[in-house]
Structure formats: C-alpha cells, structure tokens
Amino acid sequence: MSEHIVSPKVYAVIFLALMAGTGVTVWAAFQNFGQLNIVIALAIATIKATLVVLYFMHARYSPKRTQLVIVCSIFWLAIMLALTLSDYTTRTQRESRLASPAIFYRA
Amino acid sequence: MSNTPPTPDNELPDRHYLNATYGSGLRTWLLTTDHKRIALLYLCTVTVFFFIGGVFATMIRIHLLTPGGTLVSPETYNKLFTMHGVAMIFFFLIPSIPAVLGNFLIPMMIGAKDLAFPKINLLSWYIYVIGGCFVLYSFGTGGLDTGWTFYTPLSSVYSNSAVTPAVIGIFINGFSSILTGLNFIVTIHTMRAPGMTWFRLPLFVWAHYATSMVMILGTPVVAITLLLAGLERMFHLGFFNPALGGDPILFQHLFWFYSHPAVYIMVLPAMGVVSEIIPTFARKPIFGYSFIAGSSIAIAVIGFLVWAHHMFVTGQSTYAALTFSFLSYLVAIPSAVKVFNWTSTLYKGSISWDPPMIYALGFIGLFVIGGLTGLFLACLGLDIHVHDTYFVVAHFHYIMVGGAVMGYVGGLHFWWPKITGRLYPEALARAAAVVLFIGFNLTFFPQFILGYLGMPRRYHTYPPEFQVLNVLSSAGASILALGYLLPMIYFAWSMRYGKVAGPNPWPATGLEWKTASPPPTENFEVTPEVTWEPYDYNNRPDLGLSAGAPSPAPAHGDD
Amino acid sequence: MHRTGELYGHFETLEQQKESATLGMWIFLVTEVLFFGGLFMTYTINRRAFSTAFGIGSNTLDITLGAGNTVVLIMSSLTMAMAVWSAQVGKKKLVSVFLIATLALGTVFLGVKAIEYKQKYDHHLIPGHGFDMRYRSAHPTASDDLNELAREKKEVETAIKSDPDINYHGQLYFSLYFGMTGLHALHMIVGAGLLIWLIKGSFAGRYTPQYNTPVEIVGLYWHFVDIVWIYLFPLLYLIDRHH
Numbered sequence: 001m002s003e004h005i006v007s008p009k010v011y012a013v014i015f016l017a018l019m020a021g022t023g024v025t026v027w028a029a030f031q032n033f034g035q036l037n038i039v040i041a042l043a044i045a046t047i048k049a050t051l052v053v054l055y056f057m058h059a060r061y062s063p064k065r066t067q068l069v070i071v072c073s074i075f076w077l078a079i080m081l082a083l084t085l086s087d088y089t090t091r092t093q094r095e096s097r098l099a100s101p102a103i104f105y106r107a
Numbered sequence: 108m109s110n111t112p113p114t115p116d117n118e119l120p121d122r123h124y125l126n127a128t129y130g131s132g133l134r135t136w137l138l139t140t141d142h143k144r145i146a147l148l149y150l151c152t153v154t155v156f157f158f159i160g161g162v163f164a165t166m167i168r169i170h171l172l173t174p175g176g177t178l179v180s181p182e183t184y185n186k187l188f189t190m191h192g193v194a195m196i197f198f199f200l201i202p203s204i205p206a207v208l209g210n211f212l213i214p215m216m217i218g219a220k221d222l223a224f225p226k227i228n229l230l231s232w233y234i235y236v237i238g239g240c241f242v243l244y245s246f247g248t249g250g251l252d253t254g255w256t257f258y259t260p261l262s263s264v265y266s267n268s269a270v271t272p273a274v275i276g277i278f279i280n281g282f283s284s285i286l287t288g289l290n291f292i293v294t295i296h297t298m299r300a301p302g303m304t305w306f307r308l309p310l311f312v313w314a315h316y317a318t319s320m321v322m323i324l325g326t327p328v329v330a331i332t333l334l335l336a337g338l339e340r341m342f343h344l345g346f347f348n349p350a351l352g353g354d355p356i357l358f359q360h361l362f363w364f365y366s367h368p369a370v371y372i373m374v375l376p377a378m379g380v381v382s383e384i385i386p387t388f389a390r391k392p393i394f395g396y397s398f399i400a401g402s403s404i405a406i407a408v409i410g411f412l413v414w415a416h417h418m419f420v421t422g423q424s425t426y427a428a429l430t431f432s433f434l435s436y437l438v439a440i441p442s443a444v445k446v447f448n449w450t451s452t453l454y455k456g457s458i459s460w461d462p463p464m465i466y467a468l469g470f471i472g473l474f475v476i477g478g479l480t481g482l483f484l485a486c487l488g489l490d491i492h493v494h495d496t497y498f499v500v501a502h503f504h505y506i507m508v509g510g511a512v513m514g515y516v517g518g519l520h521f522w523w524p525k526i527t528g529r530l531y532p533e534a535l536a537r538a539a540a541v542v543l544f545i546g547f548n549l550t551f552f553p554q555f556i557l558g559y560l561g562m563p564r565r566y567h568t569y570p571p572e573f574q575v576l577n578v579l580s581s582a583g584a585s586i587l588a589l590g591y592l593l594p595m596i597y598f599a600w601s602m603r604y605g606k607v608a609g610p611n612p613w614p615a616t617g618l619e620w621k622t623a624s625p626p627p628t629e630n631f632e633v634t635p636e637v638t639w640e641p642y643d644y645n646n647r648p649d650l651g652l653s654a655g656a657p658s659p660a661p662a663h664g665d666d
Numbered sequence: 667m668h669r670t671g672e673l674y675g676h677f678e679t680l681e682q683q684k685e686s687a688t689l690g691m692w693i694f695l696v697t698e699v700l701f702f703g704g705l706f707m708t709y710t711i712n713r714r715a716f717s718t719a720f721g722i723g724s725n726t727l728d729i730t731l732g733a734g735n736t737v738v739l740i741m742s743s744l745t746m747a748m749a750v751w752s753a754q755v756g757k758k759k760l761v762s763v764f765l766i767a768t769l770a771l772g773t774v775f776l777g778v779k780a781i782e783y784k785q786k787y788d789h790h791l792i793p794g795h796g797f798d799m800r801y802r803s804a805h806p807t808a809s810d811d812l813n814e815l816a817r818e819k820k821e822v823e824t825a826i827k828s829d830p831d832i833n834y835h836g837q838l839y840f841s842l843y844f845g846m847t848g849l850h851a852l853h854m855i856v857g858a859g860l861l862i863w864l865i866k867g868s869f870a871g872r873y874t875p876q877y878n879t880p881v882e883i884v885g886l887y888w889h890f891v892d893i894v895w896i897y898l899f900p901l902l903y904l905i906d907r908h909h
Binding site: 005008015019022041042049055056058062065066069072073076081085 | 688689692693695696699700703704706707710711714729733736737740741743744746747748751754755882885886889890892893896897899900901904907908
C-alpha cells in the first residue's frame with residue numbers, strides 16, 4: 001500500500017523535543033513572567049501537541065482531508081472558547097458582580 | 108447492465124431486504140447490519156417517542172383551554188412541557204430524518220452496498236434505545252420539571268424531579284447521534300460509486316453531510332455539559348450553582364453551544380428532503396444546485412456562531428449580545444438562498460400535486476414564516492419584549508413542526524414506495540396533507556399573537572382575555588393530530604393492500620430509483636457507474652423525460 | 667469474523683476499508699476534542715474568576731509526580747508509534763514488544779494517578795463534605811517537611827484575606843481537577859483495554875505490512891489521550907508556581 005512509513009529516527013528526535021518541552025515548561029513555571037506565564041505554558045503545550053499530531057499521528061503524511069478534519073476540530077474549539085470569553089471579558093463592573101456564597105447562608 | 112430486475116410491474120420482487128433469508132424472525136431484525144432494516148428499527152422507535160411527546164402536547168393543550176387551568180396542578184404542568192420537549196427534541200426530531208431516511212437512502216443514493224460501518228450503525232440504534240429507556244424511567248418515576256433546557260441551578264440543585272436518569276439518558280442518546288454522523292461523513296467520503304463526484308451527489312446527501320458535521324462538532328459539548336450538571340446534582344459540586352461560587356450562565360453557554368446547532372440538525376435534513384421532492388414534481392432540474400449544496404454547509408458553520416441569542420436577557424454582556432444578534436441575522440442568508448432556489452425551480456415547472464409535493468410546498472411556506480420570525484427574535488430590542496412568550500413557542504414550532512416534521516412526513520410519502528414496494532391511496536394522502544397544514548396553522552398562528560400580546564410560555568395559567576386564542580390553538584391541535592394519524596393508518600394499510608409501486612413510480616432521477624422496490628439487501632447487484640448529472644429531468648428518455656417529451660402521469664395508488 | 671487480508675463485504679477494496687477506518691477514527695477524535703473542550707471551557711471561566719483559589723489548589727499537587735507522569739505518557743506515545751512502525755515493516759515480534767511497553771507505561775501512569783488521588787483524599791481535598799484547604803497544614807504527619815507546611819499555611823492564610831470563600835472556590839478547582847484527570851484516566855483505561863486486544867492479535871501475528879489498520883487507529887486514539895495530558899499538566903499543576 002502506498003503509505004509513507006515514518007522512520008524511528010524521526011520518532012526519536014520528536015521524542016527528545018517533547019522531553020525538552022516538558023523540561024522547559026516546568027522551568028518556566030518557576031520563573032516570574034507575570035501575565036506571560038500562562039501564555040508561555042500554553043504555547044509550549046501547543047508546540048508539543050503539534051509535534052505529536054504531525055509526526056506520531058502521521059498528520060504530516062496524511063491526505064489533505066485528514067488535515068482539514070484536524071484544523072476544523074481546533075477551529076470549532078476556538079469558536080467555543082472565543083465567543084464565550086467574548087461575553088465574560090466584555091462585562092462591565094455592573095454586569096459582573098459575582099455573589100459571595102456566604103450571602104446565601106446568612107440567617 | 109441494469110440493476111432493475113425484470114419483475115413485472117404488478118408484482119413485488121422475489122427477494123428483497125425485507126424477506127431476505129439469512130435467518131428468521133426477531134433475531135434477524137435485532138442483529139441486522141443492513142442499513143435499510145436499521146432504518147426501519149429507528150422508524151418504530153422514533154414513532155413511539157413521537158406518540159409520547161404527542162400525548163404530553165395533548166395534555167398541555169387541553170389544560171390551556173381554560174385560564175384557570177383545571178386539568179393538572181402547576182407542578183405537573185411544568186413536567187408536561189418539559190417531557191414534551193425532551194421526548195420530541197432528543198428522541199424524535201434529532202434522529203428522525205437522518206436515522207430513518209438518511210440511513211435507508213444514503214448508501215443507495217451514492218451507489219454503495221451499505222454504510223461504512225454497519226455494525227456501528229446497529230450499535231447507534233441500541234444506544235438510542237438504552238438512552239430512551241433511561242428517559243422513560245425518568246418520566247415514570249416522578250417526571251422532569253426543569254424545562255428541556257435543564258437550566259441550573261434548578262436542574263442541578265433544587266428540582267425534586269427525576270433529573271439524574273433523564274440527564275443520563277440524554278447523555279447516552281448523544282452518542283447515538285454522534286455515531287450516526289460519523290458513519291455518514293465517512294460513507295460519503297469513501298463509499299461513493301465510480302463517477303459519483305461531489306457535485307453529482309443528490310442534495311439530500313449534501314444536507315446530511317452538513318447535518319453530520321453539526322452532530323459531530325456539537326453533541327459532545329452538550330454531553331459534557333449535562334454530565335457536569337448531573338455530577339453537580341449527585342455530588343453537590345458547584346460548577347453552575349451560585350451558592351457554591353458556580354455560574355449558571357456558563358451552563359447556558361455550554362448548553363446552547365450545542366442546542367442551537369441542534370435545531371439545524373433538525374431542519375437541514377428536511378431541507379434535503381424538499382430539495383429531492385421539488386425537482387421531481389416540478390419535472391425540472393433543481394435551480395442553483397451548487398448554491399443549495401454550499402448553503403447547507405454554510406448553515407452548519409454559521410449555525411455554530413449564534414448560540415447566545417437564547418441568552419439575551421439572562422445576563423451576558425451587552426457587547427456579546429450585539430455580536431450574537433448580528434451573527435444571527437447572518438445565518439438567515441443561506442436559508443433564504445435555499446428558499447429562492449426552490450421557488451425558482453418551481454417557476455415554469457410542470458407541477459404535479461402529489462402528496463410529497465404538498466408537504467414540500469407546505470414546508471417552504473411554513474419555514475419562511477418560522478424563519479422570518481426568527482429574525483424578529485434576533486433583534487435585541489424586540490427579543491426583550493417577546494422572549495419567554497408564546498411568540499418564541501410559535502416561532503420554533505413553525506420551524507420544527509411546520510418545517511422539520513413536514514419534511515419528515517413528506518419524505519416518508521416520497522420514499523414509501525421504495526421502502527415497502529407499495530403505494531398508498533393518493534386522494535386520502537393529499538387530504539391528510541391539507542388537514543395537517545390547516546391544523547398546524549390553526550394551532551400555532553394564534554400563538555404568535557398570544558406571545559406578542561404578552562402571554563408567557565411555560566406558565567400553567569393565563570389572563571382570561573387570552574382564552575379565545577388559546578381555544579383556537581387547542582382546536583387546531585386536534586385537527587393536527589388527525590393529520591398525523593391519517594398517514595399512520597394508510598401507511599399501515601398500504602403494506603398489505605397497497606398497489607405495487609414498481610421501481611420508479613413518480614418517476615424520479617436518483618440512483619435509489621434504479622433499484623427494485625423494495626431493494627435487495629445488497630442494494631445493487633452491480634456497482635453502478637455514474638455518468639450523468641443529478642436531477643437530469645430534461646434528459647431521461649428511459650423515464651419519458653427527454654426535453655420536449657410530455658411528462659408521464661405519475662403513478663396513482665388508488666386507480 | 668474479519669481476518670487479515672479479508673475484506674468486509676460492503677467495501678470494494680482493502681484500500682477503501684483502511685481509508686474509512688482511519689477517517690472514522692479521526693472524526694471520533696474530533697468529538698473527543700469537543701468533549702474535553704467543554705471541560706477546558708469550564709476551567710477557563712473558573713480560573714479567570716478564582717485565580718487565587720486555583721493557585722493554592724495547584725500548589726498542593728506534586729510536581730514531581732505530575733512531570734514524571736508526563737514523561738511516562740510521552741514515552742508511551744513513542745512506543746505506540748514504534749509499534750505501528752514495526753507492523754509496517756513486518757517485524758511482527760517487535761509489534762508485541764512495543765504494544766506491551768505502551769501498556770506497561772500506561773499502567774504506570776494510572777498507578778501514579780491513583781497515588782495522587784489517595785494523597786488528595788488524605789489531605790481532605792476531595793470536593794464535598796470534608797473539604798478543607800487548611801487541613802494539611804494544620805495536621806502534619808511524620809513524613810511532611812515542616813518548613814514546607816508552614817509556607818503552605820501562610821499561603822492559604824494570605825489567600826483567604828483576598829478571597830474569604832476560598833474553600834468554595836478551591837472545591838471548584840478540585841472538582842475540575844478530579845473531573846478532567848478522571849475523564850482522562852477513564853480514556854486511558856479504555857485505551858489499555860484496546861491495547862490488550864491488540865496484544866492478543868499481535869501474538870497471533872495478525873498485523874502485517876498489508877494490514878495494520880487496528881494498530882494505527884488505536885495509536886491515533888492513544889496519542890490523542892497523550893495530547894490531552896500535555897495540556898492538563900501545565901493547566902492543573904503549574905499555576906502560580908513562581909511564588
């Protein structure tokens with residue numbers, strides 16, 4: 001069958017990259033980058049996930065249709081996150097009062 | 108080599124999928140992997156749930172005959188509308204056309220022997236039944252009073268009804284939907300016959316592809332949401348309970364992320380049915396094939412961007428409300444494209460008033476009304492006035508009943524001869540279609556007025572000045588019920604006594620009409636090779652439909 | 667029952683069958699992305715609202731175990747990919763070796779998770795009746811580092827000043843912790859079951875260069891479960907670690 005067989009060498013390189021990424025993530029968590037901490041963590045996680053998808057899951061060598069399916073799943077997840085956050089991040093002070101649980105139990 | 112076996116037209120073929128002898132009795136049905144038999148299994152079970160939902164609807168309309176509301180207590184009334192919604196939406200509307208007509212027809216329409224995963228197809232029916240059992244258990248042990256929307260914290264904390272089994276049942280049923288959608292997408296990609304390119308596919312197939320996209324992308328979200336709500340109820344967690352720091356609006360965002368696209372799961376297949384019926388009974392190729400195909404995909408995509416129009420008054424930010432209102436106007440555009448294309452198909456066509464055509468034409472009219480009133484609701488200022496009133500109830504019933512159910516019943520009428528090999532009495536069927544149309548409008552049009560005048564939905568009582576309209580609506584419901592019962596009766600009658608249909612009674616183009624009625628188990632003795640365009644009503648001398656030829660009189664079931 | 671090289675009746679060619687199976691698994695994974703996605707959405711909204719409580723909650727997790735588990739799972743993805751490669755090049759014995767290695771690593775992961783869950787139980791961090799974020803620092807055991815506990819106690823007390831309802835919000839964090847890692851673990855258990863089925867088949871020599879689809883598609887599933895963990899680790903374990 002005409003399929004591209006990925007060589008173990010490639011797998012080994014990707015594996016090392018993933019190990020490095022894990023190390024960097026842990027190291028970065030202990031540094032104070034302020035607001036950027038979460039951005040860095042998510043960025044590294046996304047790079048690692050991309051490597052797994054492209055090489056371990058053979059997406060790089062898969063038909064365009066498979067690549068479209070992968071892109072769609074990310075896009076739809078992004079729709080859910082972005083449009084829901086568009087509500088929460090644009091609330092004014094008046095709209096975003098979160099009641100303290102304690103008020104429900106006052107005598 | 109023809110796939111239509113040389114059977115005389117007044118006899119059913121010797122072997123077909125219904126009498127296929129690979130075993131006998133119940134086991135061959137309950138363990139079948141034939142997509143056509145699975146479609147009939149679904150037909151039985153969705154009809155059961157249709158009845159159940161219908162019984163609740165009947166009780167609601169009888170209760171609302173008087174302002175005092177003397178049939179049931181207020182708590183029971185809450186249970187009636189909730190269970191009506193749950194049964195109808197999750198167990199009838201969502202599966203109906205895809206699982207019955209889609210399962211039966213898609214392999215035949217693309218020239219395949221079966222779906223890509225026949226065993227998964229059977230599994231999805233069993234999953235549906237198991238989910239249904241949980242929900243029936245919930246109905247039987249205290250019912251459900253949260254509204255089909257399960258808003259928290261009522262559903263997750265305070266309700267005393269059987270929420271947990273219902274939520275489990277709907278969660279399980281979601282996987283039935285997901286597996287059906289998965290099966291359809293893979294089938295349409297990989298199982299098309301040689302020559303069946305994407306743009307030769309029937310629009311019914313395009314519609315189901317778009318529907319399957321929605322099933323795949325949306326259903327998992329409502330699954331996890333209901334799971335979280337159920338866990339909250341069982342273990343007193345706090346995701347959606349303000350008393351524990353949770354957020355009810357988050358539940359609504361997650362719930363409607365699926366439940367709005369769900370309405371497109373209900374209506375896109377019906378639009379696919381209409382796209383098949385209109386060219387057949389206008390004897391013309393469909394106008395704007397690629398636009399109808401593309402608009403199905405557009406509706407599926409844009410439909411995912413509009414969900415918070417269900418939440419305009421519940422506490423989201425103004426800017427989000429504006430965004431969702433704007434996007435909701437956008438989603439009307441591809442729907443309108445379809446309506447224009449269907450009416451353009453009718454223009455200068457040779458219209459014949461067969462029962463499927465009456466349902467399809469009814470769909471167009473009622474869908475336009477339902478769709479336009481949707482635009483009213485998408486307008487922020489107007490929605491504040493009519494939200495949670497009968498205006499909304501009328502709007503969605505126009506689309507779901509006037510649209511989706513008419514599409515379903517019309518599709519059953521169109522393909523009944525293929526499914527059973529029999530015709531039904533045509534005059535009676537036409538009358539039933541008209542009865543349905545009249546009953547439907549009498550039931551739901553007064554509700555637009557009631558809503559605009561301010562009658563709230565989900566209330567067991569109303570001010571006395573609304574009684575006349577409520578009585579009209581209930582009267583209409585009784586006529587609507589007759590409109591549903593009549594086809595059940597003559598369909599059942601036709602299976603024994605109906606005139607034999609032959610392979611192509613209407614006649615229609617499309618690969619499914621090239622097989623015998625009922626078709627053999629493997630659909631095609633020889634894999635067809637497609638060299639023609641779809642809806643080639645201008646160029647089918649074998650059906651008496653070459654350009655300039657007078658259209659043949661369609662088969663009459665009661666001659 | 668289907669056996670190597672045999673077509674299911676409704677397919678025309680083996681190629682069509684393989685194409686369908688692979689596309690089917692990818693589409694199933696799309697549904698899993700959206701399924702977990704709902705949980706990630708819930709996490710996002712709650713973390714925005716209660717960042718203090720989430721920070722405290724996250725600091726109670728053991729980074730060594732978490733990072734260790736991440737390494738274990740990525741290794742299992744490597745061995746899974748190698749199992750597919752072995753089948754593709756016809757090294758049938760290696761297929762079994764790599765599948766067993768994947769299963770073993772997965773089991774290690776689940777074992778560590780069980781240890782972590784037990785720790786949470788001991789520290790009264792299971793959402794519900796006995797939940798108390800101050801419990802651990804108020805009840806030192808013999809194996810605890812007293813300095814670390816004192817630091818933790820101070821952290822919790824500072825947090826309470828800015829968020830008096832830290833026990834409620836902390837419960838939200840832990841509900842999400844158990845919900846997300848629990849759902850992930852459930853997927854791993856299913857994956858383990860699939861691996862056992864594959865191992866049985868590999869002992870029978872079923873997977874060849876002509877027919878290795880089951881290994882490939884279980885591999886896709888396994889890698890997906892790995893990807894979920896790649897996101898769970900920083901989001902649950904690494905919040906506010908730089909204090």
